[in-house]
Structures are given as C-alpha cells and as structure tokens.
Amino acid sequence: xxxxRLEPLDAYRWSLRGxxxxxxxxxxxxxxxxxxxxxxxxxxIGNVARLPGLVGAAMTMPDAHWGYGFPIGGVAAFDAEQGGxxxxxxxxxxxSCGIRCLRTSVTLERLARKxxxxxxxxxxxxxxxxGREGHLHVDPETLDRILVGGAQWAVEHGYGSGEDLxxxxxxxxxxxxxxxxxxxxxxxxxxxEMGTLGSGNHYLxxxxxxxxxxxxxxxxxGIAEGDVLVSIHxxxxxxxxxxxxxxxxxxxxxxxxxxxxxxxxxxxCAPIASPEGQAYLGAMRAGINCALANRQIxxxxxxxxxxxxxxxxxxxxxxxxxxxxCKAETHRVDGRERLLYVHRKGATRAFGPGHPxxxxxxxxxxxxxxxxxxxxTGSYILAGCAEGEARAFSSASHGAGRQMSRSAALRRWRGxxxxxxxxxxxxxxxxxxxxxxxxxxxxxxxxxxRVAEATExxxxxxxxxxxxxxxxxxx
DNA sequence: ATGTCC
Numbered sequence: 001x002x003x004x005r006l007e008p009l010d011a012y013r014w015s016l017r018g019x020x021x022x023x024x025x026x027x028x029x030x031x032x033x034x035x036x037x038x039x040x041x042x043x044x045i046g047n048v049a050r051l052p053g054l055v056g057a058a059m060t061m062p063d064a065h066w067g068y069g070f071p072i073g074g075v076a077a078f079d080a081e082q083g084g085x086x087x088x089x090x091x092x093x094x095x096s097c098g099i100r101c102l103r104t105s106v107t108l109e110r111l112a113r114k115x116x117x118x119x120x121x122x123x124x125x126x127x128x129x130x131g132r133e134g135h136l137h138v139d140p141e142t143l144d145r146i147l148v149g150g151a152q153w154a155v156e157h158g159y160g161s162g163e164d165l166x167x168x169x170x171x172x173x174x175x176x177x178x179x180x181x182x183x184x185x186x187x188x189x190x191x192x193e194m195g196t197l198g199s200g201n202h203y204l205x206x207x208x209x210x211x212x213x214x215x216x217x218x219x220x221x222g223i224a225e226g227d228v229l230v231s232i233h234x235x236x237x238x239x240x241x242x243x244x245x246x247x248x249x250x251x252x253x254x255x256x257x258x259x260x261x262x263x264x265x266x267x268x269c270a271p272i273a274s275p276e277g278q279a280y281l282g283a284m285r286a287g288i289n290c291a292l293a294n295r296q297i298x299x300x301x302x303x304x305x306x307x308x309x310x311x312x313x314x315x316x317x318x319x320x321x322x323x324x325x326c327k328a329e330t331h332r333v334d335g336r337e338r339l340l341y342v343h344r345k346g347a348t349r350a351f352g353p354g355h356p357x358x359x360x361x362x363x364x365x366x367x368x369x370x371x372x373x374x375x376x377t378g379s380y381i382l383a384g385c386a387e388g389e390a391r392a393f394s395s396a397s398h399g400a401g402r403q404m405s406r407s408a409a410l411r412r413w414r415g416x417x418x419x420x421x422x423x424x425x426x427x428x429x430x431x432x433x434x435x436x437x438x439x440x441x442x443x444x445x446x447x448x449x450r451v452a453e454a455t456e457x458x459x460x461x462x463x464x465x466x467x468x469x470x471x472x473x474x475x
Numbered sequence: 476a477t478g479t480c481c
Contacts, residue, residue, distance in 0.1 A: 068476095094476040131478045189478070200476055241477045324476090 001037040012062075012458035013391075016046060023049040028392070028458040029062035033450060036403055040066040041073075047263035048076050052271070053084025055333055055340055059392055061347050062454035063371075063401030063446060068093070069266030072346035072402075075395045077331065079340055080272035085260070086280055087269035088251055090343035091326050093244040094198075095287030097235030098322035098348075099370045100168075100295040101381070102302065105314040106228045108208055111470065114309045118206070119428040119471045125305040126204050126298065127196040128475040129432030131238075134195035136297060143187055146194065147179040150289030151320075154296035160317075164299065166359050168292060168320040169349065177289050178282025182239070183246050186283075189238030190290060195297035199436055199475030201399070202234045203372075204302065206471035207379065213463040217365040217383045221318055223465055230306070230315065231379060231467070232298050233372050235324065236291040243287050247280045272341055281326070288325060295320055318381075319368035323348045323398035331393050342393050350384035350396035350461045369461045371452055372399045374445035375429065375437070375474065376422045379467045380452040387459035396461040397452070400445040409444035410435065418442075431474035440474065 006014040006027065014034060016025035025045050027034060041064050048070055049058035055077045064073030069089030078084025111118070127134050138146065146153045151172030155165055165172040179187075197204060209227045212218045223229070236243075247268075254270035254277070255262055262268065270276040303315045326343045333340075342349075351357060351367040358367055366384035373379040377400065388394050404412075415434030418441055422429055431437050449466075456463050 092476075097476070193478095198476075199479090202476085235476070238477070245477085 001034050001039050001042055003034060005042065012454050016042065021050060022046065023054045024057035025049045026057040027060045028454065028460060030450065030454045030457065033062050033446065033454055036446065037064060038066045041071045044069065044071045045074055047267060048074060050263050051085050051267065051269060052260060053078045053082040055079050055338070061395065061397045062458065063397040063399055063451045065402045067345065069264060070343065070345045073397065074345045075343065075347045075392055077340040077342045077393050078272065079338060084272050084341060085269040086272045086277045086326055086341055087267055087343065088244050088247040088280060089266050089268060090345055091284055092324035092345045093241045094235035094324055095240035095243060095284055096291035096322040097324040098291060098295065098320065099372050100232040100299055100320040101318040101370055102230040102299060102315045103222050103318050104228045104230060104306065106306065106310050108226050108228060110310060111206070111228050115428055115471065118309050119430050121305050121308060122204060122471065122473050123430035125301055126473050128473055130199040130475065132196050133192040136194045137192045138194060140187060143190060144179040146293045147182065147286035147289050148177050149173060150292035151296040154293045159297050159300040164296065164317045167317040169322055172292050172296065174285040174288040176282060177285035179286050181279045181283040182243060182286050186239050186242035186246060189242050193237045194294060195301060196237060197234045197298065197473070197475050198237055199433065201440060202475045204473040205231050205469050207231060207467040207469050209465050210378065210468035211466040213465060214383065217464045220361055220365045221368055221381065221464060223318070229318070229467060230302055231370065231372065232295055232302065234294060234298065236287045237294065239290050240287040243283045247283065250276050251280060284326060288322065291322065319370065321348050321368065321370050331389070340393065344395055346398050347395045348398045349394060350388050351394050352384045352386040352389050369396045371397050371448060371455065373448040374400045374442045375440045375472055376427045376469055377442045377448050378469060380448065380463060381465045381467065382452065382455060382461035383464050385459065385462050388461060391459055397455045400448040400451055402444060403446045404444040406439040409439050409441050413438045413441040427469050428471045429474060437474060
C-alpha cells in the first residue's frame with residue numbers, strides 16, 4: 001500500500017486524506033503491516049466510506065486484506081434513520097464465521113502422551129472438508145427451528161449446557177432471525193451440513209497457553225500458562241454462502257431501484273429501512289444462528305472425542321466470537337447514544353470493561369477477543385478495552401490475515417512438505433486436502449504476533465495470552 | 476468462504 005496518501009494519527013492509526021463526498025477513513029496497523037497491504041484495501045475501504053448513512057469513519061483492522069466489495073478486516077457502522085444501508089458484501093459470504101474456544105482440564109503432560117491418537121481421533125470425529133456431511137441430518141422444519149434458536153436450540157437438544165450459552169455472544173442466539181427470508185436452496189444445502197467444519201481457513205486446533213500477558217484478565221477467563229485449550233473456527237457453511245449469493249442479487253436490484261450510487265457493484269446494498277434491507281437482516285440473522293448452532297454441535301463432538309482419551313476431561317466454553325456479522329448496537333457518537341448497524345467483516349466485536357452484554361466474570365476485564373492464527377503459528381486471546389469503543393465501535397482484529405493469494409501460495413508451497421515440517425516441530429496437522437494445506441501455508445499469512453501487537457497498540461484490545469498449536473484438524 | 480461453473 002502506498003502510504004503517501006495516508007496521514008499518521010499515531011504509530012498504529014492512519015487516516016486517508018479527505019475527498020469530497022466521502023466520510024473519513026481510518027486504517028489501524030503499524031507501518032510494516034500497512035506497507036504490506038494491497039492497494040485494493042485502500043480503494044475498497046474508500047468506496048465503503050461513500051455509502052449512504054455511514055457514521056464516523058470507515059475502518060480497517062490491522063489484519064485487513066482484499067475481499068469481495070468490502071475488505072476483510074473492514075468495519076463500518078450505519079444509521080437506519082440517516083438512510084444507512086446494509087450490505088451482504090459488508091458481512092461476508094460465510095455469515096457469522098467465528099471461533100469457539102474451549103478450556104480443558106487436560107494437562108500438557110497427559111496431552112503429550114496421546115498426541116497422535118488424539119489427532120487421529122479428532123480427524124475421524126470432526127467432519128471437515130468441502131461439501132462434507134455431518135452426523136446430524138435434519139428435516140426442513142427442524143432447520144427452521146435451528147435458524148431461529150441458534151446455539152440455544154442445540155443446547156435444548158442435548159449438545160451443551162446453559163453455561164455454554166452464557167459465554168457466547170448474544171447468549172447463543174440472534175434476535176430477529178426470519179427463516180422465511182432464507183431461500184429453499186440455501187436451506188437445502190444445510191440439511192446435512194450441521195456440525196461440520198468446512199474448508200479453507202477453518203480448523204479445529206488443540207492449543208497450549210504459551211504466554212500470559214495479563215494475569216488478572218487470564219485468571220478471569222480461566223486460563224494460565226501450560227493450560228490446554230481447543231479452538232474451533234468455522235461458520236454457517238452452505239446456508240450462509242447461499243444467503244450471501246441470493247442477497248447480492250436482491251440488494252443490487254434495490255440499490256438500482258432506489259438510485260443508490262454504488263462505487264463498486266460488489267457493494268450491493270439497500271437501506272436498512274427498505275423491504276430488501278429488512279429481508280436480508282432477517283436472513284443474515286438466521287445465518288448467524290446456523291453458525292452458532294454449528295459451533296455448539298462441534299463443541300459437543302469435541303468433548304465426546306476428548307473424553308474418549310481423557311474420561312474425566314471438563315471442557316467449558318471460554319467464549320464464542322463471530323467475525324462476519326452486521327449487528328444492531330447502541331454506541332455513543334458525539335455524546336449521544338445512537339442505534340447503529342455495525343458491519344464487521346473479518347473483524348471481531350470487542351466490548352470494553354463494564355459492558356452489560358458480558359458475562360459477570362468477564363465484565364470487569366472486557367470481552368474475550370480471539371485472533372485465530374494461521375496453520376501452525378499460534379493464536380491470541382485479547383480483551384476488549386475502553387478506547388476501542390470510541391475508536392472503532394468496539395471492534396478488533398480476527399486473525400493473522402492473508403498477505404498472499406491462494407493461487408500464489410499454491411505455486412510456492414507443497415502441502416505435504418509443510419505438514420512434515422510442522423510435525424518435526426511437534427505440531428500435528430490432519431487434513432482432507434493437501435492442496436488446501438498449501439493454500440493455508442503459514443507464509444501466506446501476516447505475522448500474527450505483529451497483528452496482535454498492533455491491535456493492542458491501536459487501542460482496540462489488550463493482549464491476554466498467546467496460544468501455541470499442538471494439533472490442527474483442517475478442512 | 477463455497478455442492479471452487481447450471
């Protein structure tokens with residue numbers, strides 16, 4: 001990215017020079033992260049800043065990269081009463097993709113003795129890969145109840161407990177979901193895919209807490225150095241993807257009908273208050289519930305498998321965060337509380353200390369934020385902080401973020417070699433696709449340590465712990 | 476991300 005068009009606000013915050021007809025643009029990240037970003041990121045977030053009803057600045061997180069319409073790592077808030085819009089490209093195709101993090105009572109010593117068997121066991125029990133079907137097949141009526149009930153449906157049907165729900169965003173269920181706005185095709189794709197991981201950057205990882213940055217927040221989150229965790233990264237599978245595809249068309253038509261000038265056709269959108277906007281909102285929330293139920297079922301399968309190897313294992317939920325959503329939230333803007341529709345595409349909600357939506361135990365420390373690492377590199381747990389509210393509508397990074405395209409990664413690496421190298425370093429990968437593993441090469445991603453450091457430096461969230469991977473099941 | 480092109 002050409003930094004000459006940017007004005008540094010400080011070492012971690014940059015403003016794009018103003019232009020007529022465009023709202024402010026702020027990019028978070030250090031000089032090296034921004035230098036490494038594609039110019040497309042700047043072009044795309046500049047386009048977002050031209051959409052109607054934007055409040056404050058259009059923003060990118062430190063892990064941002066080029067995406068469909070909106071950059072991945074993009075954050076934009078809109079006010080329905082000011083003609084604000086909602087955009088499918090601002091949420092992403094994998095609606096409510098996110099990470100469920102489970103704590104475990106398994107010690108590193110016990111894990112070390114069962115590494116290979118556990119890796120093989122998880123690979124058998126966790127359905128992964130493109131188009132892969134799950135153990136649970138549902139009928140259309142049941143799917144509609146899942147789309148309304150989310151993880152709450154899953155818990156009611158034996159896949160977990162109320163303690164899980166307390167540690168999921170929105171208590172495991174998005175209000176206002178409307179399955180009637182989800183196409184028959186989208187639903188048909190999901191009937192056999194509940195409880196599946198998917199492909200691409202999705203994974204299930206067994207991790208060890210390698211370093212604690214903030215002992216009091218870590219204690220509140222229930223973790224300490226040497227603890228074993230399991231993180232599950234996945235989303236709403238075929239259903240979410242089909243909702244995105246369907247509404248790209250309907251929102252583009254609405255934009256045309258209402259004369260909304262689109263700087264890029266990939267930014268198809270409609271006013272939140274329009275029939276098409278409301279329909280997408282209802283469908284997208286159904287997609288959120290699909291993803292929340294999916295991660296709850298995968299948590300159940302994970303517990304079942306770990307208890308086969310460690311019969312006394314407890315695996316309580318630390319937290320479950322989504323990073324592809326648009327959520328109605330109240331934010332203070334220029335001293336006034338306003339209801340905003342915050343698009344976070346490849347960005348995590350990061351409420352600060354004291355927020356009423358947080359579980360009691362976490363509230364004094366802020367919301368757990370999870371930055372998922374690339375294959376074999378490690379992940380971070382952070383905590384939302386007060387500055388993030390004013391700076392980014394309480395948003396933070398969601399991962400390492402790609403720095404190289406999938407095709408470029410395929411040309412450069414071989415999956416088999418990457419996996420053998422990682423095994424020599426004590427990290428076991430099990431995957432359905434060697435091609436997928438090459439695309440997910442650690443070198444194709446930004447440095448997760450730098451992303452986490454910049455996220456803290458920018459005042460978006462504070463680092464709490466670094467997690468080192470031990471076993472990774474890839475789609 | 477995705478029954479990677481109906």
